[in-house]
Amino acid sequence: MSTVQQPDNKDRPARLTVGVVGAGRVGPTLAASLQLAGHRPVAVSGVSDASRRRAALMLPDVPLVTPEDVLQRADLVLLTVPDDTLPGLVEGLAETGAVRPGQLLVHTSGRYGAKVLDPALRAGALPLALHPAMTFTGTPVDVQRLAGCSFGVTAPEELRLAAEALVIEMGGEPEWIEEEKRPLYHAALALGANHLVTLVAQAMELLRSAGVAAPDRMLGPLLGAALDNALRSGDAALTGPVARGDAGTVAAHVTELRRHAPQTVAGYLAMARATADRALAHGLLKPELAEDLLGVLATGTNGSEGDAR
DSSP states (O other), X not given: OXXXXXXXXXXXXXXXXXXXXXXXXXHHHHHHHHHHTTOEEEEEEOOSHHHHHHHHHHSTTOOBOOHHHHHHHOSEEEEOOOGGGHHHHHHHXXXXXXXXXXXXXXXXXXXXXXXXXXXXXXXXXXXXXEEEOSXXXXXXXXXXXXXXXXXXXXXXXXXXXXXXXXXXXXXXXXXXXXGGGHHHHHHHHIIIIIHHHHHHHHHHHHHHHTTOSOHHHHHHHHHHHHHHHHHHHGGGGOOSHHHHTOHHXXXXXXXXXXXXXXXGHXXXXXXXXXXXXXXXXXXXXXXXXXXXXXXXXXXXXXXXXXXXX
């Protein structure tokens, strides 16, 4: 089988110079991905030692400079800072005159759309919001994970094609999100991904307490199947004691959690109530079983402490 050798990116003329303001886990990854597409990272800013090490790992030989210098050197600037920092950063860069007319200014916040870049827009910049729906480690493996990753894209209509083209060059799949829907979009991702990490970490701790030597090995196949079923079938994939209406089992769970991990009880009850509501609404939980179950979820017990066990 013959193979076709791809041309070395160093031999291809770069189309845009790329800068990164905020060398967290996201910015260097996106810049490295754009480099693979033929663009040329030229500057990065980072304050902490961890940021500087990350920049050196992901973008070797790219100089560390101030944010203002990043904007001076780059045609495309990635603003990859925490959500709460972004508005002030944009205003500050615009006020100092660092923003250049015609410069592509891209932020990666899930919460904000393009309007947070309005101060830069008034200075002549081209504003784009490109949020990768992915969790990042700050290591080279992140570049590979961008293949097929969805990006929440928000931009002025006249820049929509340019925004989507950049996402495609990074290996991603653009998904258009209206400006006013950005907070809801981001809440959905946080609910699914961030809270999942908490749930999995708690489950692993409880399994260790129960004597399981390798909780990751036990949970891997189970959670993989549950995620696959949920993505394919939605609420129809619900299983377990709540969906079945096993009030006694749920009460026993709560009793044991109070004894061994009281910090998990509130989360267990909240998720169990949400599961019960969805199971009822979709006809999975029989109404005649729901009353006892909801009573347990309201009080945390099923009759006496002895009954609960």
